Structure formats: C-alpha cells, structure tokens
Amino acid sequence: MSGVDGTERSPIRSVAVVxxxxxxxxxxxxxxxxxxxxxxxxxxxxxxxxxxAGLPVAASIAEAVDGRDLVVVATPLPALDAVLGAVxxxxxxxxxxxxxxSVKVPALAAARAAGLGEGVRWVGGHPMAGVERxxxxxxxxxxxxxxxxxxCVEEDTDLAAxxxxxxxxxxxxxxxxxxxxxxxxAAVAGVSALPHLLACAxxxxxxxxxxxxxxxxxxxxRDGSRVAAAPPGLVTTLCDGNRDAVVTALDAAIAxxxxxxxxxxxxxxxxxxxxxxxxxxxxWDGARAGERRSTVDIDIxxxxxxxxxxxxxxxxxxxxxxxxxxxxxxxxxxxxxxxVDPGRGRA
Amino acid sequence: MSGVDGTERSPIRSVAVVxxxxxxxxxxxxxxxxxxxxxxxxxxxxxxxxxxAGLPVAASIAEAVDGRDLVVVATPLPALDAVLGAVxxxxxxxxxxxxxxSVKVPALAAARAAGLGEGVRWVGGHPMAGVERxxxxxxxxxxxxxxxxxxCVEEDTDLAAxxxxxxxxxxxxxxxxxxxxxxxxAAVAGVSALPHLLACAxxxxxxxxxxxxxxxxxxxxRDGSRVAAAPPGLVTTLCDGNRDAVVTALDAAIAxxxxxxxxxxxxxxxxxxxxxxxxxxxxWDGARAGERRSTVDIDIxxxxxxxxxxxxxxxxxxxxxxxxxxxxxxxxxxxxxxxVDPGRGRA
Numbered sequence: 001m002s003g004v005d006g007t008e009r010s011p012i013r014s015v016a017v018v019x020x021x022x023x024x025x026x027x028x029x030x031x032x033x034x035x036x037x038x039x040x041x042x043x044x045x046x047x048x049x050x051x052x053a054g055l056p057v058a059a060s061i062a063e064a065v066d067g068r069d070l071v072v073v074a075t076p077l078p079a080l081d082a083v084l085g086a087v088x089x090x091x092x093x094x095x096x097x098x099x100x101x102s103v104k105v106p107a108l109a110a111a112r113a114a115g116l117g118e119g120v121r122w123v124g125g126h127p128m129a130g131v132e133r134x135x136x137x138x139x140x141x142x143x144x145x146x147x148x149x150x151x152c153v154e155e156d157t158d159l160a161a162x163x164x165x166x167x168x169x170x171x172x173x174x175x176x177x178x179x180x181x182x183x184x185x186a187a188v189a190g191v192s193a194l195p196h197l198l199a200c201a202x203x204x205x206x207x208x209x210x211x212x213x214x215x216x217x218x219x220x221x222r223d224g225s226r227v228a229a230a231p232p233g234l235v236t237t238l239c240d241g242n243r244d245a246v247v248t249a250l251d252a253a254i255a256x257x258x259x260x261x262x263x264x265x266x267x268x269x270x271x272x273x274x275x276x277x278x279x280x281x282x283x284w285d286g287a288r289a290g291e292r293r294s295t296v297d298i299d300i301x302x303x304x305x306x307x308x309x310x311x312x313x314x315x316x317x318x319x320x321x322x323x324x325x326x327x328x329x330x331x332x333x334x335x336x337x338x339x340v341d342p343g344r345g346r347a
Numbered sequence: 348m349s350g351v352d353g354t355e356r357s358p359i360r361s362v363a364v365v366x367x368x369x370x371x372x373x374x375x376x377x378x379x380x381x382x383x384x385x386x387x388x389x390x391x392x393x394x395x396x397x398x399x400a401g402l403p404v405a406a407s408i409a410e411a412v413d414g415r416d417l418v419v420v421a422t423p424l425p426a427l428d429a430v431l432g433a434v435x436x437x438x439x440x441x442x443x444x445x446x447x448x449s450v451k452v453p454a455l456a457a458a459r460a461a462g463l464g465e466g467v468r469w470v471g472g473h474p475m476a477g478v479e480r481x482x483x484x485x486x487x488x489x490x491x492x493x494x495x496x497x498x499c500v501e502e503d504t505d506l507a508a509x510x511x512x513x514x515x516x517x518x519x520x521x522x523x524x525x526x527x528x529x530x531x532x533a534a535v536a537g538v539s540a541l542p543h544l545l546a547c548a549x550x551x552x553x554x555x556x557x558x559x560x561x562x563x564x565x566x567x568x569r570d571g572s573r574v575a576a577a578p579p580g581l582v583t584t585l586c587d588g589n590r591d592a593v594v595t596a597l598d599a600a601i602a603x604x605x606x607x608x609x610x611x612x613x614x615x616x617x618x619x620x621x622x623x624x625x626x627x628x629x630x631w632d633g634a635r636a637g638e639r640r641s642t643v644d645i646d647i648x649x650x651x652x653x654x655x656x657x658x659x660x661x662x663x664x665x666x667x668x669x670x671x672x673x674x675x676x677x678x679x680x681x682x683x684x685x686x687v688d689p690g691r692g693r694a
Binding site for chain 2: 214
C-alpha cells in the first residue's frame, strides 16, 4: 500500500462488470484469467451466452457488486442513473466504480446524483474502441490492445482509486489518458461524434446516387461511411449527450464544406480545403510518431502532474507501487520538435 | 476475330503506358508478364525507377506509342490535352486509347479535341482504386485485384475497342463497369469526391481540438479522415473537374449536417440522421451480398445490353470470343429481392 493524497491504495483483485455488451463482455473476458470476475446483464440471453463462454454470471446487480474491489458499469448512458443507484446501494465501502460511456459530464452528474464519491469512489472512464459493433456476441479479447482509455481526473477525484484502476487497464495494454470530464467531452465532439455524423451524411448522399453509385463506391466511401453502421443509440448518446460541443464541431465542419461548395460555384477550387485537410491529417499521424517517456513519483504532486499530462494529450502506460510511467507526445511544428512537458518527471 | 457493330475485334497484345505513377506503374507491372508492355514518363527519376524494376521504358511518347495495340494514358487530367495530342499523332490506325482520370466528361472532351475517335479508338476509363498514395514507388501488383474499373460507353463508342480493353482488364481480375461519362461523373461526386472533402473537413476540425483530441482520436477519426492525406492535386481534379455534380453532393451533405445541428440546438436529437445513415450504409453492404450472373451474346444488341447493365450498376467479369459474362446486382428492398435485369441474357 502506498499513500496518495492521504488515501490508502489497495490493488484490485475482484471485479464486477455490470452490462455484458461489446465493451463489458470484452472487458470481463479479458480480465477473467487474472482477476476474480463476475458479470451481470439485464438480458437473459446475454447472461446465458456469457455463462456459456465461461464467465461467472450473477443474477442481480446487488449479488454481482457485493464485496467487490471494482465495479465497471458498462451499460448505455440512458440506463446509468438507475444502475449507479443500485451499485451505490450494494457496493462495499472503499470500492471503486467506473463506467464506459462516451460522454463524461453527464456520467459524472449521474455518479454525483447516486451519491458515489462518498465512501464509494467514482472514476469516470471511456475506452476509445469499437463503437460500430454491439452485443456480447461481438466481444473480443483483443478489443483494447493498445487502445486509449480515458480515466477522468476531477478536482475531487480519489487518486488512489484512479491509480488502482489505471493499474488494471495498463495491465491490459491500454494507454490511460487522464482528462477532466469537460475536456474529454470537448475533444471527442470533433474526433468521435463528428466522424459518426459525417459518415451518416456520406452514406445517405452516396447511396442516393443509385445503382451505379453503389457499384462505384470504393475505398474512400467504404472507410468514410464505416461508422454509419454503428447502433443509432450509441451515436445518439455520443451527440445528444454532448450537445453544445457537438454543435460547435458541426458548425466548424459545415463552414469548411460550405466554403468549398461556394468556391466551386464561383469558378474557384476546393484546393485550400484539400491542402488544409492533408496537413491536419499528417499532423495527427505525426503526433504519434515521436513520444517521450518519463517516470513520475506517486506523491502529493501527482494531481498536478496528471493535469499537465492531460493538457499535453499524454498517457499513463504503467502503474508501479511508487511510480507511474508516462508517455508525452512530441509535437512537431515546422522544423523543430518539442516535447510538451516531461520536464518534472524523474527521468 | 468477331464482328461487333461492323467492326473487327483483334485481341490486344502490345500496350504502351504513358505516365508511370501509382496507377500507370501498377498497371504496367501487372500487365508485363502477359503482354508486350512499354512505359514512358516525363520524369527521369521515375523512368529510372521503372527500368530498375524491370519495365521496358521508352524515351518519348512517340516511341512508346508507335505500333501499339493499346495506349493507356495514366497522366493527371491537367496533362491530358497535351498527352492525347501526342498520342493521336503517333498511334497506329485502329489502336485503342484509354485513360485513368477520375472525371470522364472532361476526358471525353479532351479526346475529341485531340481527334481520337476517328481511326484511333477512344474508350474513357477509371479504375476505382488507390487515390491516397502516389508515384511509381507506391505501385502495387495487387492494386486492381477485385477493383471496379469503369469503361465508358457513349453512343459512338467503338464496341470492338471497348471489348478488347474489357478483355484485358477482366483478365487482371477487375470488374468492368460500363457507364456513360456523364453518369459516371454524377455517381462519383457522391461516393468519391464527397468522401474526400468530408475527410478533409474532419481532419481539420478534429485536429483543431488540440493535444487531447489528437490523443483520443481513434478508429472513427482514423478511417473517416484517411483520404484527407490524398495528394491535393488528385482531390482538386476530382472536384474542380466535376464542378456541378460535386456542388450538388456537397449541398445534400451540408443539408443533412445542418439538420442534425439545428435539431441539437433546438433540444432535439441526431437520431434521424443516425438511423438514415445506418440504413444507407447497410443498403450498400447489401448491394454486393447478392448478385446474379448472366452470359450475353456479342451481337448487334450489345450496346443496348451494356446500357441496361450500366443503369443497374452491373459489371462485366469476363469477355470471351462471342459472349460476355455479366454480374447484375440483386437489389434488396424490404422483404423481397429482385434482380435488376438479367432478363435477356442467355442463361
């Protein structure tokens, strides 16, 4: 055990996964060899499929959650209020509770409404993986390999619970990205909600072109419209639950497309958009090209260090007893590369 | 030899490829084992790379084209006028000439301006493959495996030249899709130009979200913005060369995105767009699920049959001495599946 901000940290040994869809099912199966895992789902067929796949399955949330170190709530956002209420009643004092919904401000509000954060410790989470399939039958042991998994750090987040959960997820090969719920929601509006809405618009307009368009649609249409096939409920949650930020992202995208259209109409060219889009995409490709590692002490300065990591888009790659390994993006601008922080890390 | 509309058809044995970028380089290398192939490129380094890869390389267009059965012009659209002029001067009487540019109405106009169609037979072409890379160094023997390759059929197209070229391309494993230049350009506005412009808008807006957005961008952003990395010149040709149809496609996409934004602003939901986009994408997936084959006689009715195939989004999969094998999409609507034509085929 190691003290963090005055809180004791115990490693997580037992986990309840509430909701065995794509994310919950994949996570429960992935954790099973190393942890004492139990799953539960409101749907009887899903419970039977999970049991047939070798997963211990409980009959109720109360039975699943009882005495567990960690509760992962992997239900859709609309069910979160009710499920978190049941979890808060049944969880043991000191248990950590997390979720996997795609918008974090509403999830934080639901957790506060359920009374989590007092005795039972809430850490909002969001794995950046696999939205276009659903259900336990799509669950996949490799779903989280190398994925980014956001764990929210608010001003009052219990860092011992955060670290314990980060230890589990980095142990699965995830990069754990610290962020406030508000910063997360602003960022995903542009890189997650927007691509889903663009994919839907593309699918509709492309297919409206008739049989020849269907026949000629190739790689650019296939990849551009891929996530249009995501369950409408997930896309709706992603957008309706993050209203203001998604409106801002849509406004920005529409402005660029209308600019290209107006240029074409006036005898001009789409070239400025093509150049700017290519530059932006290469900047994203480049953001992963160079990264620097540092090791950060788990001490009373950890909260400030995680905030710096969040601001730079960095991640935690492993959690030890007294230190945390961090990855800081090297941002390239023009000729010289600069590393955003690692400054105050130990190495 | 087999008479088609009064024209003799001779199989193609010798091919000149003018322009050895991604498409021309890949095609020349792919044809090399079975055909007498020569390539030519305006760029000396490309000529040296091609020669080093074992490709016979000519010093000039005139030398490359002289006496060849087929000339494939694989230069960008802006160079087409000049190159087609040089090809028309050097090509032997009866030679077939095709191109690979992404818009077919301007290419047809360039061919007519160069005097092709009188003695030298023009067939506009467009392989639906590989826009986001470029250059001979990216050339790939597998680039056209299973790809759709449009060969234009206008009212005055020489069907013997069309069939000879279709025989070469189906022999490489391509599906040859007949279409008029105008129908092609209308269809690709929605399924090719539009995805490129949406990808560029997505890349710009997503990356503007800063380091955290860069870090959280995952599968939906990666696939949705992939073709933003295409050479700006290709995207510009695709859109500026197909101005009216691309404006129409952009208008339709912007209307859908603005509808979703206005719904969000007014307290409503993006759900209608999510549902419609999912339905459209599944319709595209389904369009390939069921297909029917038929064999069509090469006789004086061929032009009408190719027009029916074009209207249904079908393709030619092989060309024999007296027959053509066709693939007709089975369009699913509601519960029953109907095959668009094959009606008058032999089987």
